[in-house]
Amino acid sequence: MAQTPTVRTAGKSGPAEWRNWAGNVRARPTRVVTPASVGELQEAVRRASEEGLRVKAVGTGHSFTAAAATDGVLVRPQALAGIKEVDRAAGTVTVAAGTVLKDLNLALAAQGLSLTNMGDIMEQTVSGATSTGTHGTGRESASIAAQIRALELVTADGRLLHCSDKENREVFAAARLGIGALGIVTSLTFAVEPLFFLTAREEPMGFDRVTAEFDEHVAENEHFEFYWFPHTGNCNTKRNNRSQGPAAPPGPVSAWIEDELLSNGVFQAVNSIGRAVPAAIPGIAKVASRALSARTYTDIPYKVFTSPRRVRFVEMEYALPRENAMAALRELKATVERSGLRISFPVEVRTAPADDITLSTASGRETAYIAVHMYRGTPYRAYFTAAERIFTEYGGRPHWGKVHTRDAEYLAGVYPRFGEFAALRDRLDPDRLFGNDYLRRVLGA
Ligand SMILES: Cc1cc2nc3c(=O)[nH]c(=O)nc-3n(C[C@H](O)[C@H](O)[C@H](O)COP(=O)(O)OP(=O)(O)OC[C@H]3O[C@@H](n4cnc5c(N)ncnc54)[C@H](O)[C@@H]3O)c2cc1C
Known part of the structure; x- marks a missing residue:
């Protein structure tokens, strides 16, 4: 899978088009630069400012929002790495x-x-x-x-x-x-x-049980998360805790079945069928969610925390006050059941402790995240709109890099330090050299 976003030239003299990973955001920068030193970057910033162009640094385009989109100077990251x-x-x-x-x-x-x-x-x-x-x-x-x-x-x-x-x-x-x-x-x-070891325990669990026991699971584990499969009462839980080791990764066959076949190969096929025949999704979800089995393995952190995601999707994720998250999730389940929505992607639930970063989604409050996904190419607005209505009723804060429709007025209400960030931005970038349409929406002018 090409993980990096594309910057392709339309014609010899035409402007380059930039696209994000999910393919839902496209932009046409005036110029693309790849500075190889801080000095070169400073020069590119000065030149853009003199020419009245805006400047935007991009990463690998994994945001689902237009956070990295620009019509000005696009700064690529590849030469400032290491x-x-x-x-x-x-x-x-x-x-x-x-x-x-x-x-x-x-x-x-x-x-x-x-x-x-x-x-x-x-x-x-x-x-x-x-x-x-x-x-x-x-x-x-x-x-x-x-x-x-x-x-x-x-x-x-x-x-x-x-x-x-x-x-x-x-x-x-x-x-x-x-x-x-x-x-x-x-x-x-x-x-x-x-470097330390983490032992991961993955275990299927019923929706009613995992939501009732959520606080206990969070309290008892260093890293707890779960996935709920829409149209079913089935979840898969994952608990990661530090251990003495040694590494005991899943065997090659088990790893291939779980991580490649089920999570990527079969999942891709299931989503393609679901996109063509949405009515088949609930039946497939029931079978697929029961196919998961419990497993335990131990490895170094990045091998336990991360895995390849080859099936492309779009995502919305909200950070909720931890104490509201299970009520919001139950409401989401009831909404999906009442609606004609057909959802082939699991809903992911994670947590974070309160932190002290001005506009962190967990700034100043214990947080639980709920993320909804749709297979790329499937209409997602109705589902995301329904989910967002629930999340915002509970004072949710949208992930800055994932689909949402909130604006500065809403965000100022859920971030007590919003004004502090805005004042700093006024001081550091009064002319909005680093501005774009997304920032105008979420931060105001
Ligand atoms: C398959 C997939 C899995 C994901 N998993 C998770 C997950 O587990 N948890 C989670 O929270 N999110 C997750 N995300 C979201 C993703 O981590 C964020 O959207 C992240 O911002 C993407 O990083 P990027 O390098 O692609 O940055 P981009 O999307 O290219 O840019 C993001 C923002 O960073 C800014 N930026 C980039 N470089 C600089 C710089 N040098 N200086 C200043 N600003 C800069 C850009 O201008 C833009 O505003 C996932 C996304 C995908 C597609």
Whole structure:
């Protein structure tokens, strides 16, 4: 699977078209640049500003929103990538902003180190992932942005700002998750720890039981998540907890059946059938969700947390106050059952502890995430609209990189520190050099 977004040239002199991973966002930048140094990036920012063009850094285009779209200068990440420094005494790694998470994970593992927590895949850039608040699931450990200890940012006036708890603190508080609005991140320093083992326990469980016991499962496990299969009362749970090891990965046959055949090959076929014959989906869902069996395996973190996602989809995900999440999920189930909707993708539920990042979806509150997905090419508006109505009634905050329809007025109501971010943006980027249509909608002018 080509994981990177496409930038294709329409004709010899025509503008290039940029597309995201899901194919639901397209943009036509005026110019594409690939700076190989911070100096080159600063020069590109200055030149764009002089020409009255806007500037946007992109990652690998894994956002489902138009967060990375631009009609101005598109800054590609590929030449500003790689590990800059591992500081074992401080327990940190510093990487260039365009580094892909997979490269970071592999390099850290080779040195006996690891991030503490991560999301479901590792194809995104470190800057793209953190800029939208990419997260996995955790009781104490939070999003990837929450693991940042320092960062460097090129601002609209072309300066390079060093930010940490000690330097430019107010910028650090916000720019760890800046949605590309505050400047272009050039390097990130993450906290790392000695490589450890996680034992994963995957286990099918009924919807009523898992929702009734949700708080206990979250309390008893370092990383708890579950998937509910719409049109059924079936869920699959996953608990990851630290263990002594040694590594005991799923056998090659079991891994191939679960991760390749069921999660990608058969799932792709099931979704294609479902797209052609939506009425078949509930029946397929009942059979498919029962095909899952319990399994336990142990491995290093990135091998347990992440897996390949070859079936393309579009996604909406909301962060809810943890105590409201199961009520919202039950409402979603009732809504799907009442409607004529046919949903072939499981609904994913994860958690995060409260963090201190200005516009983090878990900022200042214990959080549970509910994510809904639709197979690419299937109409998704009716389902997402119904889900979003429920999520917003419970004070939900949309993932910055996943489909949603919220605007600045709504978001100011669910983020107590929204005004703080807006004031910082006014100071750092008064002319909206880093603006685009998405930021105008979610942040206001
Ligand atoms: C298959 C799949 C699985 C996913 N799994 C998860 C998951 O488990 N958890 C989760 O939370 N999310 C998940 N996501 C969402 C994804 O992690 C985010 O949308 C993330 O932002 C994508 O990173 P990217 O490198 O592709 O960035 P892009 O989508 O290209 O860009 C995202 C934003 O970052 C900004 N940006 C990029 N580089 C810079 C920079 N150098 N300086 C300033 N701003 C910058 C862009 O301008 C844009 O606003 C998933 C998405 C897909 C497609």
